[in-house]
Amino acid sequence: MPTNAKRLNIDQISRSVKCGKIHYFDSIDSTNSWLLKHGQCGDICISETQSAGRGRRGNTWLSSNNGNIYFSICWCFDEMTEYWSLLGLVTAIAISEALNDIGLSGHGIKWPNDIFWNEKKLGGILLETTNQSGKVIIGIGLNISFSSDMSDEIEQEITSISEAMDYKDISRNHLVLHIIQRLQKKLSTFKSLDFDDFVKTWRVWDILQNRRVHFYHQGLKVSGKVVKIDRHGRLGLLKESGKLCFYSSADIKLTTLGDSR
């Protein structure tokens, strides 16, 4: 249980959102893992802490005792869509909009789906598919307050919503509620996603647009200016040679940002 944060009020969340069952724990290995084993379509799993939280690319997602947010949604799509690979990006937009709802500003998305504020990571998303066709687990981790014991163990710079909001008291309940509501709305209309509308919204939150980035792809250093996202959610980079190349998140780990915009 968090030491300096109130437990979530699950009754209030249940009353305000229409979903499957909300499974709430003080501590669990991972909310994604729990739903992968037990989740029914529409279920939500929330835990105050995780003992074996997982991040993208096989990373560990550390848990603190500071009332950070760890939850996952099990969603079933009845038909496949050509935009399947945009799901993580759409989830990141829902979270960014929810953060805006609770009064945060200056945050954005670092492709593909990291939530950033002031060039530091505030939260992340882990999407996992199940062996049941169309069933996905969407896991969301958000730093509410910074815990010094975490910073030593994390390679990249991290921040917290509390820091980003000048240590104002924030309601975790409201934030979780807004994220669930925003996300459920996007998920239920996902199969009829309009790509041009998606791109317009993506641009509102994208922190990489027109910036130079560097990363390694198949052992080679790649640099270029971010110019677009394509229909597969790939990052379009304009190389110095003038060539436009697309990279998928499965191929690269984007760590370094350039200075010039």
Ligand code: BTN
């Ligand atoms: C990332 O690497 O940026 C993704 C982090 C995702 C963490 C969340 S916390 C809730 C859910 N359960 C997990 O084990 N991981 C996700």
